[in-house]
Amino acid sequence: MYGLGILKGLWVTLKHYIDTYIGDGIFTVQYPEERLPLPPRFRGNPVLIMDTATGKLRCVACGICVRACPNGSIALEVGTDESKKKFPERYDINGGTCMRCGLCVEACPFDALASGPYYELASYRRQELIYDKHYLTLPPDKIPSYHAR
Amino acid sequence: MWDLVYDLFPKISQALNAFLRGFLPGWGADLAVIVLVVTVLLLGLAALFMVQTWLERKVIGRMQDRFGPNRVGPLGMLQPVADGIKMFTKEDVTPLRADRLAYNLGPILIIVPAMAVYAVIPFGKGMVGADVNIGVLYLVAISSLATIALLAAGWGSNNKYSLLGGLRAAAQIVSYEVPMVLSMLTAVMLAGSMSMVKIVEAQGGLFGLGWYIFFVPIGPIAFLIYFTCGVAEVNRAPFDIPEAESEIVAGFHTEYSGMKFALFMMGEYIQAFAVSAIAVTLFLGGWQGPVLPPYVWFGLKTFSLWFVLMWLRGTLPRLRVDQLMAFAWKFLLPVSLANIFLTGIGISIVQILTK
Numbered sequence: 001m002y003g004l005g006i007l008k009g010l011w012v013t014l015k016h017y018i019d020t021y022i023g024d025g026i027f028t029v030q031y032p033e034e035r036l037p038l039p040p041r042f043r044g045n046p047v048l049i050m051d052t053a054t055g056k057l058r059c060v061a062c063g064i065c066v067r068a069c070p071n072g073s074i075a076l077e078v079g080t081d082e083s084k085k086k087f088p089e090r091y092d093i094n095g096g097t098c099m100r101c102g103l104c105v106e107a108c109p110f111d112a113l114a115s116g117p118y119y120e121l122a123s124y125r126r127q128e129l130i131y132d133k134h135y136l137t138l139p140p141d142k143i144p145s146y147h148a149r
Numbered sequence: 150m151w152d153l154v155y156d157l158f159p160k161i162s163q164a165l166n167a168f169l170r171g172f173l174p175g176w177g178a179d180l181a182v183i184v185l186v187v188t189v190l191l192l193g194l195a196a197l198f199m200v201q202t203w204l205e206r207k208v209i210g211r212m213q214d215r216f217g218p219n220r221v222g223p224l225g226m227l228q229p230v231a232d233g234i235k236m237f238t239k240e241d242v243t244p245l246r247a248d249r250l251a252y253n254l255g256p257i258l259i260i261v262p263a264m265a266v267y268a269v270i271p272f273g274k275g276m277v278g279a280d281v282n283i284g285v286l287y288l289v290a291i292s293s294l295a296t297i298a299l300l301a302a303g304w305g306s307n308n309k310y311s312l313l314g315g316l317r318a319a320a321q322i323v324s325y326e327v328p329m330v331l332s333m334l335t336a337v338m339l340a341g342s343m344s345m346v347k348i349v350e351a352q353g354g355l356f357g358l359g360w361y362i363f364f365v366p367i368g369p370i371a372f373l374i375y376f377t378c379g380v381a382e383v384n385r386a387p388f389d390i391p392e393a394e395s396e397i398v399a400g401f402h403t404e405y406s407g408m409k410f411a412l413f414m415m416g417e418y419i420q421a422f423a424v425s426a427i428a429v430t431l432f433l434g435g436w437q438g439p440v441l442p443p444y445v446w447f448g449l450k451t452f453s454l455w456f457v458l459m460w461l462r463g464t465l466p467r468l469r470v471d472q473l474m475a476f477a478w479k480f481l482l483p484v485s486l487a488n489i490f491l492t493g494i495g496i497s498i499v500q501i502l503t504k
Contacts, residue, residue, distance in 0.1 A: 006464075010461075021211075
C-alpha cells in the first residue's frame with residue numbers, strides 16, 4: 001500500500017524522539033562538563049611516576065630518556081640528595097616539540113616514565129608549553145597507562 | 150471566574166475599550182484598541198518565530214539522538230536571541246549587478262503576506278482580526294503572494310542558483326495551490342460559508358467535537374491533502390526543492406545575509422505556522438473542544454500540527470522535481486476532485502434524509 005513506508009519512517013523517528021526522554025536515546029557526552037575515561041593505551045606526553053609508598057620519584061636521573069628522545073625535548077639536570085642518590089633536579093619536557101612517540105617510555109630502565117593523561121594542551125605562549133617536574137609528577141592511579149602499575 | 154478565564158482575551162479588549170471610552174470619543178477608542186491588538190499580534194508573531202526555531206532545533210535534535218541547543222540559557226531557550234544578535238551584526242551584502250529593487254523587495258514581500266494571513270484566523274471565541282465573509286478566499290489569495298517574493302528574490306540576486314530556486318518555488322506553489330484550494334472547498338461546502346468564524350462555529354457538535362476531520366471518509370482525505378499541499382506551499386521538507394542545499398546551494402535566498410536572510414526564515418516559519426493554524430481552523434475544529442478555554446484548544450492543536458511539520462522534516466528525504474509535479478497533478482488533483490464529488494453526494498443525501 002502506498003504511504004506505508006512514510007508511516008514506518010515516521011514511527012522510527014518518533015521512537016528515537018521518545019527514547020531520548022525515557023530510554024537511553026542520547027549518548028552525547030557533554031564534553032567540558034563530562035569526560036570519558038581515557039583508554040589505557042592513550043599516549044600523551046610522558047609523565048614521571050611517583051612512588052606512592054615513599055612519595056618520591058622512581059626516576060634516578062640516568063639520562064637514558066634524554067638520549068632516546070629523537071627531538072631533544074627532554075631537559076634534565078641531575079642533583080644528588082643527602083644519601084648521595086641521584087634525582088632529577090630539573091626535568092622539563094618541551095610539549096611543543098614532543099611528538100608523543102613514547103621512545104623515552106620504552107627506553108626507561110626503571111619504569112619511571114609513562115604516557116601521561118594530559119590532552120588539553122593549547123596555550124597562548126610557547127613558554128607555557130614547557131612542562132616542569134611538578135606538572136609531570138603523577139601518582140600511578142592518575143595515569144591510565146599500564147606502565148604505571 | 151471561569152467565565153473570565155474562558156473568554157479572557159475578548160474580555161480584556163472590551164474592558165480596554167470601555168476604559169478608553171472614558172476620555173476618548175467612541176471611534177478613537179475603537180481605533181486605539183484595533184491598533185493595540187494588531188501590534189500585539191505582530192509582536193506575538195515575531196516572538197512565535199523565535200519559539201518555533203528553538204522548538205524545531207530541539208525536536209529535530211532529539212529525533213537524531215542529539216540534545217539540540219543547550220548552551221545559551223536554560224534548555225538553550227536564549228538560542229533564538231543569540232541568533233538574532235548574530236544576524237543583526239552580520240554584513241548586509243548586495244551582489245554586484247543585482248536587480249536592487251527586486252533584491253531588496255524580496256524579504257519584505259515574503260513577510261507581509263505571511264503576517265496578513267493571520268488577520269482572518271480565529272484564535273479563539275471572538276478572537277479574530279477581521280471576520281471577512283470570504284475568509285477562505287482571502288487566505289488563498291494572500292498566501293500565494295509569497296510566490297512573487299520568492300521570484301523577485303531569485304531574479305534580483307543575479308545568481309543562477311537563486312533564479313533556479315525562485316522558478317522552482319513558483320512552479321511548485323502554483324501546482325500545489327490547485328489541490329489545496331480544492332481540498333479547502335470540502336470544509337467550505339460542509340460549513341456552507343467561506344467565513345473562517347462560521348466554519349469554526351459549524352464544527353461545534355457534541356462537546357465541541359464536530360470537527361470536519363471526523364467526517365469519514367471525506368474529512369480525513371481533505372485534511373491530508375490540505376496538509377500535504379500546505380507543506381509544499383511553504384517549501385518545507387520533504388517539499389523543499391526550491392531551497393535544496395545539496396542541489397542549488399540555498400535556492401532563492403543564496404545571496405541574502407544578515408537580517409534579510411532572517412526575514413526570509415521568519416516569513417517561512419510564520420507561513421508554516423499559518424498552514425497549521427488554517428488546517429486546524431478548517432478541519433480540526435479551530436477553537437472548538439470540550440472543557441478547556443477556546444484559545445488553549447487552538448494553541449494545542451496548532452502546536453501539535455507544528456510538531457507534525459517538524460516530525461516530517463526530521464523523517465522524510467526530499468522529493469525529486471518530476472516526482473513532486475507528478476504527485477500534485479496525477480495524484481492529489483484527481484483525489485481532491487473526487488473528494489469534492491463525494492462531499493456533494495454526502496451533503497445531498499443528508500439534505501434528502503433530513504427533509
